[in-house]
Amino acid sequence: xxxxxxxxxxxxxxxxxxxxxxxxxxxxxxxxxxxxxxxxxxxxxxxxxxxxxxxxxxxxxxxxxxxxxxxxxxxxxxxxxxxxxxxxxxxxxxxxxxxxxxxxxxxxxxxxxxxxx
Numbered sequence: 001x002x003x004x005x006x007x008x009x010x011x012x013x014x015x016x017x018x019x020x021x022x023x024x025x026x027x028x029x030x031x032x033x034x035x036x037x038x039x040x041x042x043x044x045x046x047x048x049x050x051x052x053x054x055x056x057x058x059x060x061x062x063x064x065x066x067x068x069x070x071x072x073x074x075x076x077x078x079x080x081x082x083x084x085x086x087x088x089x090x091x092x093x094x095x096x097x098x099x100x101x102x103x104x105x106x107x108x109x110x111x112x113x114x115x116x117x
Contacts, residue, residue: 007035012043019044023110045074054078 018029019040026044030037053075055061061079070077108114 012047015040016044016047020111021115022112048074051075052078056080057082 015029015033015035018024018032019026024032026037026040030040033040051074053070055077057079060066061077067077
């Protein structure tokens with residue numbers, strides 16, 4: 001009888017982080033953690049499903065093609081009501097500053113390199 005190994009949520013999130021944040025391929029991350037590549041793929045899909053993607057009311061975000069793309073990945077689209085930009089002001093301010101201070105005119109080789117700055 002084969003017993004299934006139980007992995008904690010923290011372990012799964014760390015494994016996903018290797019791929020999404022540190023630039024490892026799925027195969028490299030799975031090999032380094034001594035887990036099955038299909039299992040890691042499944043974890044990535046599970047943790048991505050239900051992700052809420054908040055945007056402004058730009059026509060690209062309101063388009064049918066974009067909404068179909070979100071739905072195909074299991075994401076939930078969210079945008080503020082017309083004329084109500086305040087619910088996103090903190091995120092807009094943070095990412096505006098980040099783009100100006102850290103990203104503008106710089107090219108990073110990997111996500112990991114960008115995180116180290």
